[in-house]
Amino acid sequence: MRASNDGLWDWDLKTNKIFYSDRWKKMLGFNEDEISDTPDEWLSRIHPEDHDRVRASIDAYMEGTTSHFEIEYRIRHFNDNYLWMMAKGLAIRTPSGRATRFAGSQTDVSERKSNEEQMIYDALHDTLTSIPNRTLLLDRIRQSLVRRKRYPKTSFAIIFIDLDRFRLVNESLGHIHGDELLQLISARLKETIPISDTVARLGGDEFSILLQDIDSVTDVEVIAKDIQNSFSKPFFLGDREVFASASMGIAHSDNDYKTPEEILRDSELAMYRAKRDGKSQSIVFQPQFRQSSLSPIDLDTDLRRALDRDEMELHYQPIISMRDRTISGFEALLRWSHRSRGVISPNEFIPLAEETGLIYDLGQWVLGKACKQIAAWNKSKKKEDQLEISINLSSRQFSDPNLVEGIVENIEKSGFDAEFLKIEITESALMQNAQRSVSMLNQLKDLNIKVCVDDFGTGYSSLSYLHTFPIDTLKIDRSFVHDMSRNFRNMEIIRTIIMLAHNLKLDVIAEGVETREQDAQLSALGCQFAQGFYFSRPINSSDAALLIQQNHQW
Template identity: 40%
Template sequence: MNKSFTSSVKRKILIVDDTPDNLRLLDKTLTNQGYEVQCAINGELALIGAGAEVPDLILLDIKMPGLDGYQVCQRLKAQAQTCEIPVIFLSALDEAIDKVKAFTVGGVDYITKPFQIEEVLARVENQLALQAAKKEITLLNAELEQRINQRTEQLKRANVELTESEEQFRLTFEMAPIGIAIQTLDGKFIRVNKAFCETSGYPSEELLEKTWMDISHPDDIAVALAYHQKLYQGEISDFQIESRHLTKDGKVVYGILQVAVVRDAEQKPVHLISQFLDISARKLAEEKLIFGALHDDLTNLPNRNLLMERLELALKQAQRQTDYLFAVMFIDLDRFKIVNDSLGHDVGDQLLVAIARKLETLIRATDIVARLGGDEFIILLDHLQDINDAIRIAERICLELNSPFLIENRQVFTTASIGIVLSSPYYQAASELLRDADIAMYRAKEAGKARYEIFDRVMHAHAVNQLQLESDLRDAIAHQELLVNYQPIISLTTGKLTGFEALLRWEHPSRGFVSPAEFIPIAEETGLIITIGEWILREACRQLHTWQLQHQLSNSLTISVNLSSKQLREPTLIKKIEQIINETKLNSSCLKLELTESMLIDNIEAVISTMSQLRGKEIHLSIDDFGTGFSCLSYLHRFPINTLKIDRSFVNRIGEENENLGIVKTIITLAHELGMDAIAEGVETQQQVNQLKALGCDQAQGYFFSKPLSGESAELFIATHKI
């Protein structure tokens, strides 16, 4: 900014708005910027406040009870004390006629609600700078007029002195840092200075053949003409507006245009003097601020703020037009965390940018793709004929994202789970659309990923139920509603009891028994499994040590406890297990921790390190449900595992024409060759027991021997079975 437009004096700003939230936001923001702020909640108080202590600028709402903004502005302009105060209108009205009316009654600028605070600050700064410039220009004009008078007197005394004075005026005019032009009353340029030529891109001889309308932006001419008319009629002595000029090569230059009429001794208009302050750099910075507030830094896609605005507009249009249909598509990348963890966040960021560009090519010109955050994208599909339009785009996205992206000379693979929600009168807010599209997206993930799901009301009911179940689960932990059941594990060689598997159970006070398959995934997702897992481990160890003391079992009985993937990744896992063993006084060799295959292949080296530390403390390790997860055969020999547990899905059918007999035999053989023992789960018949014995299986558990038992029933089972 030119130094002539700055000031060290603390500027006073009056804010007039009948909305308290707007007053508070603007008051706080402007005060933090160093301005002295006054507030008024209606037009009457604004007039009183402006008259008592004249502000440097007024931010004025249009629609208010009592006097509206137009009336307030007219009264301010009608009083000598307040007529020069620049007024910036704030309004949700965005029609051209409203803006013209705002400028007609004396406003200098117009900001449309809902406003961006960066825009307000930039426009306030512009107007205050212009106000300072206007004062400086007034002084300059007065000085020029004084010099003309002095030169007239000097002319009577000496032509030499007049020549010197004219030269000083010429230099002042030519060297002024602001573009200055003298024009005829019909707008033709008579004289222009160097700065004006540089701003317009025209040499002076070409400008002298043009009028101000020739170089003005077509959209700005109507407002400027209205002000010129007021000048000629004597309603105002000068005006200043934000205006755009077109340079010789067609570029748009943003500036503050100030025009004054020069009158003769009889007060007749003689010519116009215009000054143009180039604010293109400031305007560009303002636009960048606004763009940054509404777009994602990484991908340059619209961000949540802009997306929500567009969704609200779509909802309003749907309420006005019953035949208007749109859809929201919620896209979440599958296994994106693995890309970040394995290849680094830089590669992850490049992948997000590549996907953003890909999505832009897959939508129509009327659609919008936005980045919600992380690896989540939203597409607003506008003007649909029916749901099939959205389905076709979703299928195209799924197909395209199946192809690898080339990032830093390597192929990076990802897929997407997509949730689709169609507009309907049911929706009243944009957040509701996002919520339901998110629900549908999670249903797509649960159904196997790399696919889409269309939202229906059943999904919402399920989500509400899941949320309630999570709340109830938190209460269950707090109120100790969770229980541990114990399923016996029997040696197939001796028929004796060798141990128990600790199984989590939940008796809900109103819903009754809640299946682990229903609440364990919620515990995993919310992280509650850490607390629950620690509790069941402590309870199982305490119970086994109690039985060992009561029945003098020494260390012949073991307890198996499932370990979750989140627990396995906990950096304090080893320390917590040591603490529990010490607290319960259980011999660590009596504890077996069960892990699933999928847990083992995620960050293999870290998993092996953790398992080795556990084995170093004589804790036994088992792979649960072996054969049903991701294959880890190539790594199995590296894991310090003691036991493979054969999944019940193989055991249940080995009696049906030996359908799974080969699989079971392979697992048992593999376990023995690696120095492990094998336990069969889900054993229900004598035939299964006989076949497992014949295959050399070491141990078994299932309803044939016993269902999971309460602590009391398990103790009775110990007393009645040989150990």
């Protein structure tokens, strides 16, 4: 079956002639008599950026410095387009090791490559406007910081832009016209600045511009004024003329920033000052702007607006299969990047969300975002290779009567297969109302959703309930794993939990794995899955996509 889809080749190294199968030729758009038997028919068509790499790989295999030949590269089709191919080959050698014949196949992997490239592009660009998103902007700022460290005379600046009264457009004309205005504004911003600079949408009505090779703050202020002037020209939404203005904050690299988040934060603080002082203006950051602090009331207010401002982000921590050392899934973890305070710990804002009743909206957002993301990652995977996503529920969420309905809604919207969703609930949450918990868990199981008892061993549950609750997984709390190498009691607790789980036909995940020794001990004890800093910290979606693409093994 494989041979019927792949192009075959057979290289006689003594005569330096290659037999190319008809399929090999047709893959490149040629008829049988249009390709001769020389190596140049193959090698000359390889993309210039890939040619030396392919040649070096062939030479290394021929010389015996590599044990196998397998490589992906671009090759020119008859119509002058390039296709992605994967070539595999095997050499026949003399007793002395000299290769006399080299045969193999080429497989068209263009569709897979295109999907991978699209996945990476989507992770780095704003869906609505197609301009760079926060992730790509931070990466480019990081590159600018590295360049400045290497060449101290180079400089750059950030302009943080927040549209004034944008909410009025959404409320009076509707979200469709609001989205259209954001698209028009992003296009106009791109027209206003040099092509080498970056315009990014941070979320909502907020944009940021990275200006390279800016000598002084005065130059940045001139560009900010040009942007404000460009906004004075009307935007046409259907038959309506709409005018816009913006509050802008400027931060220059002369402040010797160490991280991209620092300069972005300071530009945002300057933007706040511009908005406070009358809007429709730009203000340059001053160090004293950092002195303002947030009261609990401010934090409550900002939490209510965090989703609208696109300040919430999911990070993903890989869960590793101890059997084959590959990623079996991810745990989705919520992060809040506050515009002035930076990253706020979930330990601070989750209790606040529960107190204010915002936990349901946050939970729905997490479910929707995580299901959509894992559905995208699983799209090109075989059924047996599908990844699971684990999502934590607080006790307040678990007691919400609309929980199951909300989960179903998000699964249907994302097109995600429910059997790859795992809900994590603590022992304490389950035991608050055991009878109700059984009913709720049964509803989840009816949907093929898996259930994991989080922080197992730290609560006050009765082991007898493990027979009653329809659960799939026990997660060993990190407090046991942390000291397992030195604390015999912790080791025995972990051993007991794993034996208990196996007897009940449950999976076991150990969290908080930080050392090679812990990894080896857990594997020896029969733990099926593990997660922790030893494998990977929680990472953003683009970094997680790269891990998946690399098919990383630990």
